[in-house]
Amino acid sequence: MATFKKFEDIEAWQLARELSKKVWKLTCLGTFKDDFGLKQQVNKSTGSVMDNIAEGFGRGGNKEFIHFIGISLGSLDETKSQLYRALDREHI
Secondary structure, three states, rough: OOOOOOOOHHHHHHHHHHHHHHHHHHHOHHHHHHHHHHHHHHHHHHHHHHHHHHHHHHHOHHHHHHHHHHHHHHHHHHHHHHHHHHHHHOOO
8 A cells, every 4th residue: 555745645635636626617607606605515525525635644544544535535425416506507
């Protein structure tokens, strides 16, 4: 198993960061930018994906890291659900 010296080296965190940037840009366009509640919620959940990976890493133990990866996956599913709502509202 790979050993990471910092959370920024974790590929999952890097991908979550990219997702967060892409979702932010998406929420600044068209009608999405005016749906303040959904815009805020989806940006928070994408941020939680990367933040929980970082927090789990920072806890220093495998058991806690795995726990926070699970929380991160939950936030990712939350993001997915919110993007379906955005699709249904024809923001995307």
